[in-house]
Amino acid sequence: MRIQSRLAITSVFAGLIVVFASTIILSSSLTSRSVLHRHARTIMENIASYTIDKSQNHLIPARQAARLTRGLSRNNIVSSKDVESMVAYFYEQLYLHPQFSGIYFGSDQGEFIMASRYNLLEEGGYYTKLIRINDGVRSVEQIYKSAAGTLIRHQFDPTDAYDPRTRPWYQRAHRANDLTWTDPYIFYTAKKPGITTANPVYNSSGQFLGVIGVDIGIEELSTFISKLNVSENGRAFIMSQSGDIIAYPDVEKLKQEDGDDKTRLTRITELDDPVAREAFLSLGLPYDNLHLREPIFTTFTLAGEKYNAMFAPFTGAEWPWVIGIYMPEDDYLGSIKANRTVNILIALVAVVIALIIGLLVANKLSRAREMAESADEAKSQFLARMSHEIRTPMNAMLGAGELLAETSLNGDQRRYVSIYQSAGEHLRELVRDVLDLSRFESGRFRLEETPFSLRSAIDKACAVFTLEARNKGLDLRCCVDPDTPDRLVGDPTALRQVLVNLLGNSIKFTPQGSVSLGVRSVGAGHEADGQTCTLEFTVQDTGIGIPVDKQEVIFERFSQADGSTSRKYGGTGLGLSICRNLVTFMGGSIAVDSQPGEGTTLTFTVRLPLDQNTGFGDVLPAAQCRACDAASAKRILLVEDDERNRLLFTLFLKDIPHTLDTAENGEEALRKHFAAPYDLILMDIEMAGMDGYQTTQAIRARERKAGLPEVPIVAVTAHALIEAEDKSREHGCSGFLSKPVTKAGLRQTVAQHLGVSLDPVDQTG
Incomplete structure (x- = not known):
């Protein structure tokens, strides 16, 4: 916390005391009855508010x-x-x-x-x-x-x-x-x-x-009331709307014997406290039908002494009770009128104390903030390091499994590879969900703003589950209303993540029947940047359903509708929590409608700008993609210090009509590229010696010096945090690819940055 912040906190403390002290000094200097009554009301309001808060805490x-x-x-x-x-x-x-x-x-x-x-x-x-x-x-x-x-x-x-x-x-x-x-x-x-x-x-x-x-x-309420310092001769009590005393400093005065060994609560008109009775009578309201909507102040005189009283209703609807407070005027005004000089000195001392307390609190807050920032930074560093350490070997494992699945295998071997791939995918999703959750908590998550095709994003999300749905005998349908705009601006990756999570849950918890995704436009609007569209997505299944009392719990982190669900179906309970965060970031909301055994309907909305440049980024059907020929072959350089990943990337790209070369470190990459420039460089960031950042900066410096066009450089790293992507772009990288890398993901990145299409069959990975 900077010095200015500490001074601000100290000034607030001192200012509050100065205001309070000034009020006391002003009231002691003026003798008019109206000023004294206003001052009395202020004190009574503060005491009543404090008492009601504390009393309700006891409840x-x-x-x-x-x-x-x-x-x-x-x-x-x-x-x-x-x-x-x-x-x-x-x-x-x-x-x-x-x-x-x-x-x-x-x-x-x-x-x-x-x-x-x-x-x-x-x-x-x-x-x-x-x-x-x-x-x-x-x-x-x-x-x-x-x-x-x-x-x-x-x-x-x-x-x-x-x-x-x-x-x-x-x-x-x-x-x-x-x-x-x-x-x-x-x-x-x-x-x-x-x-x-x-x-x-x-x-x-x-x-x-x-x-x-x-x-x-509720006897503890009387104990609390007895310890409440209203004033030297003032008291507080609590009563019901029917006139019964619920809490009083002397708990024995709450009881009345009705004969036949029956005991009841004392009514306000029976209370052995003449001042409390007179305070209530000054209201002029029936004792057995006391309904107050706001505090009522009153003054009265008893035995020649002037009193102020206040009756205020409780704020909790469960307890329709009323708190009463009375105090003699001289309890809070007598000493002020008689000892103005003392009051002024007390006020000055209070200001000094406030300054000291403010400094102490500011120092304590400063230490707490520094510790919190240090802990947050340590957590971010830990997640970044663990992300890298986990994703690097995971990339090789999943890639090897993907290649192995493409070879000739017998039935048992194929089942073993399937188990291996399923476990790896689950681990990858878990790492992704934990990192997403960390970004939400730290406030570092942000959405991309890029033009994309809505139908293409939906097709890709549905394609992920086509085989799984077919294997389970489910009817999977994805329908887009024809009036729905296709060209939008937003974060297609975040939208696809929500759709994949919801469709995956529906297929997981649907043993038979169907799963459907419907999309329609439900509204249009205007913002500073242009026209927007509100889309409604509905994922409906015929699965096991969710009990009504669990439908809000499923959106909480690490929570599922049934504790046995994770054992039977798997999952961490993070997916729907992340979905709600993503939908909220996209300006929408998510809701669930379900009954056990009758299926589930999840509906969410997002608000996205329309793409004003409708010709940008049109997605062609796979059948219209053309393959590259030998005359247009490109040269690709893979810079990777991990031998397993070099082999894996080479196998992923072995059948494309382009040349793939490799380098084990940054120094070797510079020698090769400067000798014969490449059309695309896949740059590993974490390398011994000259890392990917330094290598990229050296390439960009030479390009600027020689006036050469920039070669596309894609940062390939196991760090999946948004900070890693930002840092790579700051150092000159054109794109970003996080490990573990799938075959389809790698080939799509290569095709995108080379500006050519690969074999349409191989695009499916």
Whole structure:
């Protein structure tokens, strides 16, 4: 972090304190009632906002309980057929979550299974209640245990008439058919305030089984409120919209005895705090129907002392509660009016402290940023090096397998080569996906802007899977709407990568039936550079499908719809994550529509400019490509220090009507090229001695000095990061080819840079 950044952070800290101090000084210097009220409101807003944030943080366990109930219903853990397992699971949750007071399940037949904390017989004890119905006979079993888990009492109660179906939590969840929350109340067994979340449960066939409930204690809110420093004589409390006090510094004041050993929450009008009662009465609203949409401020006088109060609603929709705050005016204004000089000195000290803190924070942020940048640079260097080290031998391995597959092999040998090639391709895709993901995370990914043919890109993507689809007996169709523009400007490689990923997934997860790709134009627009077109791509299959609750997960990195998928079908879980990133970069979005067993439809859109120069780069059908004759033969130089790759490239290009020469290092390449210039140079970048960058610069320097045209030089490297391609072009290279190199890819690059066509049969590789 530069010095200017540190000073900026320090200045922000100091500025905030200066503003706050100036407010205090200004309020202490003015005596008008309106100014004092505005100042009081500002303080109250800050305290209320802080208190609501902290209070809702204390309610995070309630959200965890909501997730728990959904998880229980999804995973079929709630089943009255296995009571022992359910009780054991319930107690496990009580041990893991001390904020849970009890967990229970009421079936649609009236059965009830509960595990809860119980303090009446022993502090920290537990209570289990089981209501079962067998052949129409109802039994009620009660089990009391100590905090250590030893049995205290085990009994049957034939007089117990409890029916969970009559309880509000059951009826509300059943009626809403969704997760519901009760109003706060006093738990019967724990005798502590809490709330209940309830969720309906269905089996895999959609049949309603019952309702599961979780009691969450909220006594911690009172503990938090008691520690909150509102002011010297001020207090905060939380109440429900029905007027019950939920949290108060003295937790014992929350309870009221109604007789018959029943305990309920204290209403605001019953609270043993005359100031809190008067603050509420100053609102002029009914105590049992308090619905606030925004904070309300009020002032009142009690026993000759002036107070300010504020009531504000919680922001969380799950908890329709209201926080109340009151404080005497003299708590925050008396000392200001009486000690102006002291306040000014305090403000000055605060500014100095802020400066010191700002410097400390700036230094800490500086160190953190330097460490993060160092770690990011180390990761980039590691990925670049590993990419090179993996891709160099992989190029030879895959190329040798490709050549071996073209020889005469018996059945077993062909199967072995097929396994070898499949594993190699999987490894190559894995390295590519990891590098793509790294570029996305580092923010270094960028799209190309080049004219291309949409139909050609689609044909190439579909051609990859023609053989695989035929072997699986699948009907593979690729259809382009006739009104769809063909000449576009963009990154055809990125678009093809998305299509290959989606088509590959569809074919992988479709055991029978069909896979189709449809493309159509869904809109046009205008940008600064010209007209644009929005394309919609739809990949549809009749495969195994994806559950609805897993359809968002599949777009997360290293995630698949089913944990067993990677074992059965293979894959890393990176493909769809990369697809979503690529589609987003191309100005579109991706969505999935699927049902298990009914196939999957993946739809994505991209927005691309139209190619204004419609004659550029037209793609001819393969049958119209002409082969080169001997009179137009070109000279090619391969500069490669790896003997395996020299042999492999030579075999890949052995049947083309051009001359291929090789050089083991940069010095040899310069001697040969300067003696008899070549028409194309394939330049390995990583070489001992004079590397590919230095060799290329030496060739370009001689061309400039002698006024010679530039020979095409294609950088061939195992580094697949975008930085390697940029660096090669900065050093004078005309093109870029990353290892591992396929036969088709190499021949296509040679044909492109020589400006001639190769044998159309050999183009398929």
